[in-house]
Amino acid sequence: MIFYCESRIFSGQERMFLTAACARSHQTKCILIVNSTNDAAIKFSKSNGHFSEIKLIDNFDQKFSSLFIWFRWSRIYSLSQYLKEKRRQYPIICVSQGRIESGNIGVLAGKLARMNIISYIPMVHSHIEMGSGKLSGTIKDLLCSPLYRLPDSFITISNEVAIELRENCSATIKVVENFAQRKPLVKVEDVPPLFYDKSYYKLILPGRLLNKQKGQLDLVRALKVVSEKTSQNILCYIVGDGPDDSLINNEIKNLDLSHNIFMLGNRSDLLSIMYECDLVVLPSLFEGVPLVLLEAAILDKDIIASDIIGFKNYISKNDVFSPHNTDSLANKIISKLRKDATKAIYNENLERLLSRNEDIFTTDFCKVLNELS
Template sequence: MIRVAYILTPITFGGSEKVSLNFLRHVNRERYEIFPILLVRPWENDPYFACELRRCGYHFERVPVAVRRDADPFRVPRVAGRIFALLRGGSFHLVHTHGYFADICGLPAARLLGIPGISTCHGYISNGGNLKLYNMLDKIVLRLCTRIMAVSEGIRGDLMISGLDGGRIDVVHNAAGSTLKEEDFHRLRLEKRSSLSIGADEFVAGFAGRLSQEKGARYLIEAASEMKHHGKRYKLLIMGDGPERECLSSMVKKAGLDRDVLFTGFLENSEEWLPALDIFVLPSLTEGTPMALLEAMAMGIPVIASAVGGVPDVIEDGINGFLVPPGESRAIHERIMLLIDKPDQMKRLSRAGKETVNSRYNVRDWCRRIEQMYDSLAEGGYRGMHA
């Protein structure tokens, strides 16, 4: 039995949390004993991620990231000290971290105790002074870990530009799958649309993700505002919440799209809402290998996405989806209109997208690659992974 300390900060339920939950649900628990260590805000209720861990039968440790809501200058050494104590008393073979804060607090502790460390790097968001500092610190402490898993070739390149040894970095794209039967997909489609007062025959484009600047939801709203010049209307469903919510709502009102654009707010399981869509749009300015994109493709929902990060690794333009330049709302609008006018092309993209995920981004093979890495590191050596 290989015992792994699995450290992350599940403040929201975004891409890295979905990736982690995907792995924890499918890992071989007869061979790997995973002990999640969750870095949480003590004044908040348990995040959705923690509730899902309980449903899966995991025991986990909650480590407060701060003792008060305002600035806490000692939070990094405090959290790092707590992780060090947990690792020292846990007889762990490996430490696996996700995200900059887990890296900064967990990897030095693992190194001091002589435990091999693995970090999954989902990419960096550079807006905000503190975030830039944490990103810089992260790229320093990543030198302490044994292996790095980058979720796209672009992230691997970024890490190498920062001076990290490319020989220690493996590209392991995220994975997804859908267990929905066709009848369940159509049932959810009708249920979710009905709950939002959307007609069964209305055309719906949508986005799922955090409403923050780098996710580019504003460009999707700008694309929707082009409808009045085209003569054909569609609904736009924006699933998620975040710091841009108020600004995006103002954009909708100014454009006179109140009846066309719907905000759901935060959804614990946005995957269950994807069947409400005819098209999934990812207008991001930066990405790793986005989970929401893979989830939509796995369900057979045609996708339009910005050509950023690991997205072009997944989508071949016009074959299994459409790529658009980042920040180009007109290009998004044109692709949406094209698919409205050409239902046969929608069907082709649907089939091709589903086949792409099933053949290249399936959960079974992805889990096996990570398990191979665990085996090699626990045995004291690493020769690289084989697909």
């Protein structure tokens, strides 16, 4: 089997995909095709896998992929020729698709090479959900519509996402739920501002700095409302990096919240920082089932999240707020501050996810690969 991952980042989606690929590589001969700039993914795969070959592909600009995919035929053709050479021994390609726009060079090359194509995809979304205008969002969705019909089958991460996928394609769909590693807490060396000051109510928003998905600006603006409605000391740590670092920083400065909101960048001690915070806030506009939700729940943290598929099926309705709605988010934070709301209640779906581990995940994934092969 060939596994294809063109992503430049190594976030939850890529970690799950490569964990499964590495497990499979210990069972049978496998090739991994991976972005040459994704050093973390390459290191992880070499340390944990047993691949017959790790083929590095050149990085490329992945913006506007739903449109530009139809103009990347030189890259697609080159990859298809490689796949044709390998097809006799490796007739199946499993492609990591964080969104339906991504990974399609691998999908189309696999089509040209007449391979069985399995897509590993964590979510379905519309571009209006992602912040596009009604007209541009409709056009982008039309461009994406054919992409759902390219793979022969899909593996996704929840029954709810599977239902949305079935509205877009007629391919076979299998569900393999995520897991989160139970990592030990470590000492916080580079201590964030006011970290040990008990007079502050502390919030944390972990995740890639990509506002159109993660909604960091919604939290920044909500905290401005909260600061005007309460006299309680409150601060927030935003943990992660990404393309919207400057955008979020500028909004913090424009709203005069630099003494309340601190951007910490990527942190290897994220879990330890999260453990010391009072509330985990997840204002995403679209998600699959983010690993940070599981990590927060493992730490038994209080959580509020936007009312979307990736969250509402895992925590109670009292702990969700309307997505992309500053007032709804601000009111939910205030209810926690005033202790009008109890600690977040995890429902049975989340409790089940917390019982999963790497062995269960890889066993399930390899079983599904066998079925789809």
